[in-house]
Amino acid sequence: MGDGLDAADDAPLATSKHEFAAAEAVAGTLPGAKGATLTSRAVTINRPSADLFAYWRDFSNLPSFMDNVERIDVISSTRSHWVVKAPAGKTVEWDAVITEEVEGELIAWSSQEGADVPNSGRIEFRDAGARGTVVIVTILYDPPAGFIGKVVAKMFQREPAIQARGDLRRFKQLMETGEIATASRTRAQLEAEQN
Amino acid sequence: MRALTWHGKHDVRVDTVDDPEILNPRDAIIKITSTAICGSDLHLYDGYIPTMQAGDILGHEFMGEVVEVGAKSTLQKGQRVVVPFTIACGSCYHCGKHQYSACDNGLPADNQDIGQEMYGQPMSGLFGYSHLTGGYAGGQAEYVRVPFSDVGPIIIPDGVEDEKVLFLSDILPTGWMAAENADIEPGDTVAVWGCGPVGLFAVQSAFLMGAERVIAIDHFPHRLELAKKFGAETINFEETATYEALLQMTGGIGPDAVIDAVGLEAHGFFVDNVIDQIKASTFLGTDRIHSIRQAIIACRKGGRVSMPAVYGGFVDKFPLGAFMEKGLTLKTGQTHVQHYMPALLNAIMENKIDTTFLISHTLGLEDAPQGYKMFHDNQNEVTKVVLKPGLALAAE
Numbered sequence: 255m256g257d258g259l260d261a262a263d264d265a266p267l268a269t270s271k272h273e274f275a276a277a278e279a280v281a282g283t284l285p286g287a288k289g290a291t292l293t294s295r296a297v298t299i300n301r302p303s304a305d306l307f308a309y310w311r312d313f314s315n316l317p318s319f320m321d322n323v324e325r326i327d328v329i330s331s332t333r334s335h336w337v338v339k340a341p342a343g344k345t346v347e348w349d350a351v352i353t354e355e356v357e358g359e360l361i362a363w364s365s366q367e368g369a370d371v372p373n374s375g376r377i378e379f380r381d382a383g384a385r386g387t388v389v390i391v392t393i394l395y396d397p398p399a400g401f402i403g404k405v406v407a408k409m410f411q412r413e414p415a416i417q418a419r420g421d422l423r424r425f426k427q428l429m430e431t432g433e434i435a436t437a438s439r440t441r442a443q444l445e446a447e448q449n
Numbered sequence: 450m451r452a453l454t455w456h457g458k459h460d461v462r463v464d465t466v467d468d469p470e471i472l473n474p475r476d477a478i479i480k481i482t483s484t485a486i487c488g489s490d491l492h493l494y495d496g497y498i499p500t501m502q503a504g505d506i507l508g509h510e511f512m513g514e515v516v517e518v519g520a521k522s523t524l525q526k527g528q529r530v531v532v533p534f535t536i537a538c539g540s541c542y543h544c545g546k547h548q549y550s551a552c553d554n555g556l557p558a559d560n561q562d563i564g565q566e567m568y569g570q571p572m573s574g575l576f577g578y579s580h581l582t583g584g585y586a587g588g589q590a591e592y593v594r595v596p597f598s599d600v601g602p603i604i605i606p607d608g609v610e611d612e613k614v615l616f617l618s619d620i621l622p623t624g625w626m627a628a629e630n631a632d633i634e635p636g637d638t639v640a641v642w643g644c645g646p647v648g649l650f651a652v653q654s655a656f657l658m659g660a661e662r663v664i665a666i667d668h669f670p671h672r673l674e675l676a677k678k679f680g681a682e683t684i685n686f687e688e689t690a691t692y693e694a695l696l697q698m699t700g701g702i703g704p705d706a707v708i709d710a711v712g713l714e715a716h717g718f719f720v721d722n723v724i725d726q727i728k729a730s731t732f733l734g735t736d737r738i739h740s741i742r743q744a745i746i747a748c749r750k751g752g753r754v755s756m757p758a759v760y761g762g763f764v765d766k767f768p769l770g771a772f773m774e775k776g777l778t779l780k781t782g783q784t785h786v787q788h789y790m791p792a793l794l795n796a797i798m799e800n801k802i803d804t805t806f807l808i809s810h811t812l813g814l815e816d817a818p819q820g821y822k823m824f825h826d827n828q829n830e831v832t833k834v835v836l837k838p839g840l841a842l843a844a845e
Contacts, residue, residue: 300542385542423558431538431597432521433473435557435574437584439594440467 268294268392281394285353286364288372289394293415297422300386301429303379307358309429310377319424319434321448322417338371346370372396373414389425391418451838452506452590453817458496459825461507461818469586469594474521477598479532483611484511484588486817486824486834487619488645489759493579494821498761500563500580508836509534509576510618511588512611515598523599530602532595533786534619536574536585539600549573550783555597556583567762572783589817591838603790606798613797615835616646616804622789624650624710627757628658630780631706635659640695640704640747641681642740644672646807646833647757648710652681653802655708664698666691669829675806695747703749709758711740745771756781807833813840 270276273292281287299306309315313334317323324345327335332352340346348369354362354376362376373395380388395414427434438444454464469478487510492498512531515524524530537544537552544552555574556564563581564571574596577587586593595602605614624647631639639655641648644667655663656679665676666684673683684694695704741756745768748754754777772779796802809832812820820834 298542300540300545419562420558423561426541427538427554427558430540431475431554433475435538435554435583435596436472437557437560437574437586438472439469439586441470441472442467444472 266294266296266390268292277394280392284362284364284374284376284394286351286374287394288365288369288374289396291395291397291414292392293395293418294390294392295418295422296388296390297426298382298385298388299426299429303381303387304358306387306389306429307361307379310379310425311355311361319428320417320421321424322421340370348373371414389422391422393418450591451814452586453508453814453836454503455493455501455505455507456503459494459822461494461821463815463817464504466504466506466590469592471517471519472594473596474519475597475599476519477515477522477524477595477602478517479511479513479530479588479593479595479602480516481511481513481588481591481593481838482529483513483615484508484590484836484838485615485618486510486589486820486836488647489578490821491825492759494825498579498581500584502580502584505577505579505584506586506590507577508587508589508593509578510615510620511576511593512605512615512618513588513593515602516592518598521599524602524604529605529607531605531614531617531790532576532588532593532602533617533622533790534576534578535601535783535786536576536583536596537601537787538597539787544600544787547785547788549785549787560584575783589814589836591814601787603794605794609798612805612808612835614794614804616650616807617786617790617793617797619784619786620646621650621793621802621804622786623647623757623784624652625654625789625793626782626784627651627708627710627755628654628660630753630755630757630782631655631708632753632778632780633658633660633706636661637705638662638664638699639706639708640664640666640744641676641708641710642666642744643710643758644669644676645710645828648672648708649675649679649807650802650804651708651710651755651757652676652679656680657796657801660706664695664704671829672832675832678806691743692747699749703747703752705749706753706755707744707748708755709741709744711758742766742768745775745777748775748777750775752777754779757784808835810834811840812836814838 267276267280277290277292280292313326313328322339324337334350337345337347349366350363353364360378364374365372375393378390382388424434450468451463452466455461515526515528518524535550536555537549538554541553550573552573556571560583561571574583574585576585628651637660639660641651644665652663663681665681667673668687684691814836817836824831824834
């Protein structure tokens with residue numbers, strides 16, 4: 255069977271059927287890589303890449319569309335402290351450091367020692383002409399409390415891969431429409447939905 | 450407020466629920482003056498559509514008066530508007546191409562999972578039509594919250610009564626798009642399966658687009674009468690062998706374009722339909738497709754198939770061989786309502802299209818459950834039920 259990546263094609267690594275080998279290969283491209291589980295996702299957003307980069311780079315903006323992020327404390331231009339909701343009303347925390355940055359194009363990060371959920375990754379903003387910008391998020395992480403934790407987290411919609419999917423959709427909505435779609439009818443329903 | 454809510458198969462009630470509020474900057478709150486029960490609401494009533502929850506407010510054909518607006522809405526209090534049943538943002542790639550029912554942003558983020566799983570990509574949101582389409586509260590109520598109110602609702606000039614414009618919300622654009630999808634050329638013969646509102650509007654639209662003959666197929670005599678009024682020739686499939694009739698009526702060629710305006714709940718005791726019913730009831734395949742099957746077989750070689758009918762899941766025994774061998778073209782999709790509304794409003798104002806003939810019953814909102822039952826039980830005479838929240842309870 256080999257490592258499974260011998261007959262590599264042009265497809266994104268995270269779509270490989272050989273997930274461990276793919277995660278290893280991605281880790282090799284990330285400075286200070288943390289985590290052995292790989293997820294990635296692409297979304298096209300009808301806005302210029304500079305706008306999207308600028309909004310994302312200000313980490314204090316992220317909780318506005320990242321549902322599971324309770325708060326992000328910006329410590330310095332490259333360091334931030336993340337407090338993230340976990341199953342059963344708990345939270346997990348880590349410090350993240352920007353490991354690579356290309357203005358308007360790319361931000362890479364890695365969690366620091368002592369992280370509850372070790373993780374690293376990058377977000378890329380690729381100009382897509384008339385269609386706007388293709389945003390690609392790649393995340394390596396260690397599921398909270400191993401495999402069982404991942405299953406439990408999944409049940410509570412707190413699994414990082416699921417969260418990334420929803421977060422990217424909300425980011426797109428916010429950037430394209432100026433708001434995040436909700437089917438709630440009343441403020442009380444909306445608040446219940448957000449918690 | 451009072452609202453028509455779904456509680457299960459053949460169980461809809463008028464309940465008191467909380468009033469809607471402005472939640473997003475582009476929202477508006479509309480006070481409903483008229484709302485209709487759609488044929489596709491009967492799919493909900495019959496329990497065919499998954500992801501319904503008890504208490505969901507139904508209704509996707511509605512209009513009314515603007516009573517409240519968010520900071521980014523372009524509407525003004527007091528304006529009368531008709532609201533498209535598709536919830537589309539107006540700013541994504543698909544909206545830019547006027548493919549409004551394919552809007553990327555109409556659904557709440559977490560609702561998009563179901564569509565992505567079932568269809569590969571999520572579609573736009575719809576009012577009052579299950580959680581697969583967003584779980585948005587519908588307009589069979591006193592008030593409704595309308596997202597993206599700056600791009601959806603169309604403003605109606607004063608002095609035009611509701612009845613003339615209400616159907617801009619869904620069935621008129623749907624019938625028009627059905628005919629447009631049939632790529633009608635002058636001199637064509639077009640066959641339309643189903644003389645419900647969409648089929649009848651497709652008949653009118655096909656003639657406006659240059660069809661020489663339209664053949665309308667149904668089994669309700671009253672509906673066939675209505676089609677005849679618009680100049681269609683008719684086939685009652687209970688009295689006549691449809692395929693044989695269509696072939697003879699077109700000199701052995703078959704119709705140039707066929708339109709399936711029936712969809713999910715094809716009636717009639719044909720062998721394949723009975724098999725479909727058994728499969729539907731045992732979840733082996735959710736959709737019953739007699740009409741689209743027959744349309745494909747009857748269509749002339751190289752002809753066009755337009756399918757406004759609603760299908761939700763998988764089908765069996767789709768005549769893929771006939772479709773390929775005859776070189777047919779199929780166009781379909783949920784209606785891009787926002788795209789068609791302005792031109793169709795003009796057509797109504799210029800009396801080129803009549804929509805009022807459809808309305809057979811007008812009831813108060815409190816009588817809505819009775820309206821559903823009537824519409825469900827007697828589709829021959831009940832062609833369209835309009836609910837008016839302002840109307841007092843019908844006399845006992």
